[in-house]
Amino acid sequence: MKVIVCKDYEDMSKKASEFVINYMMEKPQIKFGFATGSSPIGLYKNLIAAQKDGEISFKYAKSVNLDEYVGIDPSNDQSYSYFMHKNLFDHVAIKKENIHLPSAPEADEKYAEKYRKELEEFGQRDIQILGLGVNGHIAFNEPAEKLNKYASIVELDQSTIEANSRFFENEEDVPKYALSMGLAEIFDAKTIIVLANGKNKHEAVKRLLNDEKITTDLPCGLLNLHPNVYLFVDEEAYNG
Numbered sequence: 001m002k003v004i005v006c007k008d009y010e011d012m013s014k015k016a017s018e019f020v021i022n023y024m025m026e027k028p029q030i031k032f033g034f035a036t037g038s039s040p041i042g043l044y045k046n047l048i049a050a051q052k053d054g055e056i057s058f059k060y061a062k063s064v065n066l067d068e069y070v071g072i073d074p075s076n077d078q079s080y081s082y083f084m085h086k087n088l089f090d091h092v093a094i095k096k097e098n099i100h101l102p103s104a105p106e107a108d109e110k111y112a113e114k115y116r117k118e119l120e121e122f123g124q125r126d127i128q129i130l131g132l133g134v135n136g137h138i139a140f141n142e143p144a145e146k147l148n149k150y151a152s153i154v155e156l157d158q159s160t161i162e163a164n165s166r167f168f169e170n171e172e173d174v175p176k177y178a179l180s181m182g183l184a185e186i187f188d189a190k191t192i193i194v195l196a197n198g199k200n201k202h203e204a205v206k207r208l209l210n211d212e213k214i215t216t217d218l219p220c221g222l223l224n225l226h227p228n229v230y231l232f233v234d235e236e237a238y239n240g
């Protein structure tokens with residue numbers, strides 16, 4: 001894993017976006033795996049600006065997203081689908097038919113099945129963007145005795161519900177289930193970019209970088225096994 005320690009959120013977003021922009025210049029037909037959450041917003045902003053400046057084009061880019069809450073309509077402003085349109089897709093010239101957003105109106109594995117097929121048809125991603133949960137989750141793969149290889153309906157950890165409640169009016173409004181990409185699918189990406197900022201990510205980052213053993217109670221720890229991971233981490237998350 002390559003670790004790039006950045007001064008702050010802005011610096012992290014800048015360095016990560018430079019990496020992505022360079023990649024897109026070389027390969028305009030890039031296949032992205034996108035993540036939601038506060039971590040990649042700055043990166044997306046920089047990509048929007050780079051397109052505006054004519055540095056990059058999304059004309060041939062394709063994307064698939066990592067996860068989505070169960071039971072939330074895509075038009076709901078808490079949905080990850082809404083997030084992606086608001087923070088990226090509405091501002092770049094990506095073709096509608098090249099955007100793939102998982103959805104699960106209810107906690108039924110048939111939606112996971114559909115998403116698995118979509119991922120297979122989509123093919124290998126060039127770059128997968130990832131954030132980290134405070135508990136070390138990636139996508140919605142929570143610490144557990146066993147982790148899912150493939151896309152599944154998952155139950156959210158209490159710590160995730162608490163962390164994500166900041167986006168909802170009440171904690172009770174946070175969905176209890178999500179549809180999430182599985183570990184094997186995440187690991188299929190050629191390159192993985194992990195973004196981690198803020199003190200509340202320090203514990204996960206510390207364990208990711210220092211734990212001697214890899215265990216499923218720290219899903220991000222498995223990233224140590226992928227040959228091409230870039231961790232862009234700010235000083236707060238790195239030093240605590």
Ligand code: GLP
Binds near residue numbers: 066131133
């Ligand atoms: C959420 C998402 C993850 C995201 C993570 C971090 O629960 N499922 O995909 O990376 O938590 O979110 P944030 O970037 O807001 O800290």
